[in-house]
Each structure stands twice: as C-alpha cells, then as structure tokens.
Amino acid sequence: MALLSEKEIHFLGTEIERGGLTYTELQQELLDHLCCDVEAKMEEGLAFVKALEKVKGRMEPDCIRQIQEDTLLLINKKYRLMKKFMFILGMIAPSMLIIGTIFKIQHWPGAGVMIVLSLFLLGAIYLPVFVSVKIRDTRKQGKPVNKPMYIFGLIAGIVFIAGAMFKLQHWPGAGVMITLSGIVTVAIFIPILVIQAIREKENQVQNFTVLIFVLSFTAIAFMMVALRPSQYIMDSFISPAIENIKMERIIEENNDVFIDRFSPLYSESKVLAEKINNLSKRTDDLDDYISDIIRTIIVEANINNQEAIGEDGSIEIFDLVRLDNYSSVDYILFGDDENKGAGDELQKVIEDYRELAMAAVGPDFSHKIEKALETNSSFHGEMNRSWLESYFYHQPMIGAVIQLTDIQLKIRIVEGEVLSYLICKLP
Amino acid sequence: MISNELLKGTLKTIVLRLLEENGRMYGYEMTKEVEKLTDGKVKITWGGLYPTLHKLEADHLIVAEEVNIGKRVRKYYTLTESGNNTAKEKVQEFIDFVAIMGQILNPKPSLNIG
Numbered sequence: 001m002a003l004l005s006e007k008e009i010h011f012l013g014t015e016i017e018r019g020g021l022t023y024t025e026l027q028q029e030l031l032d033h034l035c036c037d038v039e040a041k042m043e044e045g046l047a048f049v050k051a052l053e054k055v056k057g058r059m060e061p062d063c064i065r066q067i068q069e070d071t072l073l074l075i076n077k078k079y080r081l082m083k084k085f086m087f088i089l090g091m092i093a094p095s096m097l098i099i100g101t102i103f104k105i106q107h108w109p110g111a112g113v114m115i116v117l118s119l120f121l122l123g124a125i126y127l128p129v130f131v132s133v134k135i136r137d138t139r140k141q142g143k144p145v146n147k148p149m150y151i152f153g154l155i156a157g158i159v160f161i162a163g164a165m166f167k168l169q170h171w172p173g174a175g176v177m178i179t180l181s182g183i184v185t186v187a188i189f190i191p192i193l194v195i196q197a198i199r200e201k202e203n204q205v206q207n208f209t210v211l212i213f214v215l216s217f218t219a220i221a222f223m224m225v226a227l228r229p230s231q232y233i234m235d236s237f238i239s240p241a242i243e244n245i246k247m248e249r250i251i252e253e254n255n256d257v258f259i260d261r262f263s264p265l266y267s268e269s270k271v272l273a274e275k276i277n278n279l280s281k282r283t284d285d286l287d288d289y290i291s292d293i294i295r296t297i298i299v300e301a302n303i304n305n306q307e308a309i310g311e312d313g314s315i316e317i318f319d320l321v322r323l324d325n326y327s328s329v330d331y332i333l334f335g336d337d338e339n340k341g342a343g344d345e346l347q348k349v350i351e352d353y354r355e356l357a358m359a360a361v362g363p364d365f366s367h368k369i370e371k372a373l374e375t376n377s378s379f380h381g382e383m384n385r386s387w388l389e390s391y392f393y394h395q396p397m398i399g400a401v402i403q404l405t406d407i408q409l410k411i412r413i414v415e416g417e418v419l420s421y422l423i424c425k426l427p
Numbered sequence: 428m429i430s431n432e433l434l435k436g437t438l439k440t441i442v443l444r445l446l447e448e449n450g451r452m453y454g455y456e457m458t459k460e461v462e463k464l465t466d467g468k469v470k471i472t473w474g475g476l477y478p479t480l481h482k483l484e485a486d487h488l489i490v491a492e493e494v495n496i497g498k499r500v501r502k503y504y505t506l507t508e509s510g511n512n513t514a515k516e517k518v519q520e521f522i523d524f525v526a527i528m529g530q531i532l533n534p535k536p537s538l539n540i541g
Binding site: 003004005006009025026028029030031032033035036037060063066067070071073074075 | 473474479499
C-alpha cells in the first residue's frame, strides 16, 4: 500500500484546517481518513494531486466543519444543558431576590423564604455552575485557566452570599462570614483580578468591567460599615441606661424596706396583706420579664454580649458591644415572617400591671399611675405609629435598653407609690 | 444504494456490531468494511461516522487508542465491557425491528378466504 510522504500529509493537514476544523480530537483522525482515501486512489494508479482532486470531488462542501459541529453537539449535550440551566437560573434568582426584598420592606409574608431560596440558588448553584462553564469555555478556546482566580472568586462569592443569608435570617456566624469574604476579596481576589486584567489582552474590556464592579461593591460594603455611628456617640447613651438601673435598684430596696417595716402593722388585715403581697409579686414578675427581654436583645445584637451578663442576670452596660445594632430590637420585639415578636406581649403585661396598680388605689390617685405607665400615645405625637413602634421600632440596641430600664424604673416607682398609699390608709 | 436518511438511526448499531466482530478498527477501515459487506450498497460517510464514534466514546461504550502509522496518527477503537453488552442489545433490537418492518412491508398472503 502506498504511504504518503510527510510533505503530502502536511498538505492534507492544512487542507483540513482550512476546512474549519479546530477541535484537535478530530483533526488527527480526519487527516488519517483523508490520507487513506487518497492512498486508495493512488493505488489505482493516480498521482497525488489527481487522487486528491477525486477524493475532494466526492466530499460535500463545508463537510469538515459540519462534522465538527455534529460531534461537539453530540458529546456536549450535558454542557449545553448546563449552560441553558445557568441562563434560566440567572434570570430567576435575582428576580426572586428583588421581589423578596420588596416583600421584606413591606413586611408582607413570604419575604424570608424568597430571599433565602434565591440567595441559596445564587450561591450554591449558579456560582459553581458559572465557574465550571467558564473554565470549560476557556479550556476549549485553548487558553490557560487561571485556577486561583476562579477558586478564590468562588470562595469569596459563596461565603459572602451565605453571610448575607445568615444575617437576614438572624442565624449566628453571619458577621464572621462577611468579614472573611471581605478579607478574601480584598487580599486575594482583587489582586488576582488586576493581574489577570493586565495580562490578558483579549478580554480586557470585560475583565476591567468585572474588576470595577467588584471594587465598587467592596467600597460600598466598607462604606456602609464606616457609616455606623461613631463609638463615642454610642457611648454617651450608656450613662442613661446605667442611671436607670441604679435608680431602679435604690427604689426597689426602698420598697422592700418599706414592706419589712410596715408588715407587722398591715398583717392584721388579711385583705390588705394579700393586696400588698400580690402587688410586690407582680412587680417582681414584670421586672424579671423586662430583664429577660433586655438580655435577649443584647445577645441578639452580638453573641459576645453574653459575657456582659452576670450570674444573677444583671447586665454590665459598659461591657456591651454593637450598641448601634437596631435589627436585634426589631427582631426581638417585632419579629419576622416566622417569629412573632415579644412587643405586643410586653405592652400587654405593662397594661395589666397598670390596671392592677390603678385598682389598688383610689380614683384621686389612679390617674397618676395611668400617666406614668401609659401605652396609648406615641412619642412626639406621631399619630400613625403605636406606642410600641414609636419607642422601639428601628431603635439601636442601647436605645431599647434605655427605654426598657426606664419602664422598670417606673414600675418600681409605681410600686412604691401604691405601697405608701395603702399604708397611709391604715387606721 | 441505501439512503442516508434510513442509515441515520442505525449507524450506532453498525459501528458496535463491526467492533464486536472485528475487535479493533479505525474509522476508514469501518467505512470500507461496510462497503465490502454490502457490495457497495451502503456507503458510510465520514460526516456520519466520526460524530457517532466520538459520542460512543463519550458514553464509554468504546475506547480509542492512538497508534503512529508512518508520519501520522491512527485512532483504533475497541468495545468496552458495557459497549459489548450494548452491542448485543442494539443488534437484537435492530433484528427485531427489521422483522417487524418486514411484517408491515410484505404482509404474508392472507389465509382467510372471505
């Protein structure tokens, strides 16, 4: 059998390349096939050029490119599906995120589910699929794959999205995740992006656009952290809270002393003794209830605030961190889609206590109590907001602590007033 | 000559059958073998053959082995174990298909005398 010379093979090779073949897996194979065909014709006695002409005459125009297309289509079905899936997901997830955010702002139900689901789709599915498609595309074009760029980009992206999701759902660990993704982005991902953008000549416009967007978003994220109120301003809110707690203790002690001193006098009257004991117990219960809420709010603001709580439940205000966190107050008192906040219950127990105290004293005195513990009017006379909203909604954590300790102080004052009223009435 | 339209769906079966019979083959050899077996009535074009070969390879039914022939590379294909099973299934399926088509196309003379 006649074997073609190296030169002739090379000629046929260029012929195939001219046919539009770029897929290397096919190149060698089609060349061999073409060589065999030409050799067979040469066996019949034709010269190389004539033989080639004859073979080419039987070939359909553009058939080489067609073979390549058919082959890629057949073997890359999965990849095509993946790409299609990616585009569809890329439309659905962000739309759902935007709708979820609008629901969240409007306090409509279902916001949490939509936000978590869309962030999950983006972080756990879209990003990895995008990276694998992108790597395959780059490989297919015969270009080197910048692995660190994809790996660190993927890590930063996934951790950031998970952090955002945790933050919105009040799950622990959100802060750590967001900080970590920020560090990976600034210290590793952005430098790699810059180098890639400088090195690669072909996609410079695309690379620089990505780079600029990553930089802008990082800058905005940092700015939002920087916009948090200054620590000094927050510190000035500490003293009212401390004063409230101090005053409450003094009055509580006073009331206890009062009860101790006068109990021999009123214990003869069973009705009065019961009244006083009941009042004292109810005051302690409400005090404890509010303390519980305060502790929940400060721990929600930052888990480290656990350490500011003493064994007896007392709070060391100076040791608190994240005084400016307002989402904790909203979450604990107003709740979200899944949890009902404690706010309504709080207002109800205050009102119950007020009724009890008012019933214990005469009408000439009860209006003072009503005024001290009122829960009807709103702050600054804002008509469309309830008492609870105007005092607590979107308040920083330390603001809520001040309000709540103020209520504790007031109920101790009311307790004392009622006690002295009752004891003055003694014969 | 058998039209390409008819051959389209059977190419996979033909390739698997050829490899089952002959063990190791390369593309050009397959086209020639089919020509020989059918006295030139069936001509497999490379446009149909190579995409099919690559698809079978991607599905792990056949494996390729590159051998240097003079100054060029030749790709030999052999069946894998699962390819062997698939070849048997496909061939049987096709034989059944031909038999059924036969029933449609040349109905036996009816015995019912009305």
